[in-house]
Amino acid sequence: MTAYGIIGTGHMGSMLAEEFIRRGAINREELWVSNRSQEKAQKLARKLGVRAADNLKVAERSDVLFLCVRPVDLKGVIAETSELLTPEKLIVSVAVDFSLRQLESLCRARAARAIPSVASGKGLGVTLLVLGSGASEDDRSLVFRLFGSIGWPVEVAEEQLEVLSDLTSSGPAYISAILREFALEASMRGAGVDKDLAEQLIKKTLIGTAALLEDESFDDLIAMVATRGGITEEGAKVIEALSPEMFRQLFSATSAKHRLVKDRIGNVEE
Ligand SMILES: NC(=O)C1=CN([C@@H]2O[C@H](COP(=O)(O)OP(=O)(O)OC[C@H]3O[C@@H](n4cnc5c(N)ncnc54)[C@H](OP(=O)(O)O)[C@@H]3O)[C@@H](O)[C@H]2O)C=CC1
């Protein structure tokens, strides 16, 4: 029996625990969880019927250990448990901005990075995967099986993780922020449209659009809606004209923040 552990039961850690159990990828008796504030881990353990313990015990028990703390807390967690992180174990870090090189320099365990998104809470998220040099083909199969149970795992080059995680992990927040502004503007056009109603309507429209996008390209879907000489064409032109600058600024801002986080973490392998 493979034993699994999750250190950090915040948004990502608790989502992974719940979904892996719910979808049968991990059996409840195989999973241990821990968290800095212990009540959080205990509450999750009670809810899922898994076991809660402290970081050391979870690291000791686990064959596969998910590290689900923020990048700035990760070095401390690995330092605390490093004696137990032997080459027989696989660590899977979900932290953005903490490299494989750093993980591998801090402990002797085999390492992988997996960057999921909240959409995996619905079994529909992308998980970006990068396997470390010590990881085996069995490790690759294992992470693909686990993350395949909650969406679409895709192996990428580590140097692409920053920009791709902006797209897929931060994506649900950005799409929500854009649509919230769209609904707000609709409610301010003077026609007396209620803001909450506008939000509900655009959410339903998003869900329908997402279903269509299973089969259609963006261009084809736009062409389906934008009747030649009709209304949508005009709006689409505005989006095409103005949004490149918005997304350029978005990537500039996130890139600066990625750099800041990496600087804060420092060259931990040295
Ligand atoms: N949220 C998202 O959509 C995504 C997040 N990620 C990555 O997931 C990681 C976690 O993010 P998220 O879940 O949003 O953050 P949260 O703040 O929700 O969760 C982090 C958890 O880590 C716990 N923690 C902190 N230090 C320790 C420690 N020393 N020992 C044990 N537990 C500790 C915190 O405990 P306490 O309750 O005491 O604060 C908290 O519960 C980050 O590295 C992030 O980059 C990746 C992809 C998507």
Ligand SMILES: O=C(O)[C@@H]1CCC=N1
């Ligand atoms: O905002 C963050 O830092 C994390 C990483 C990607 C999504 N949430």
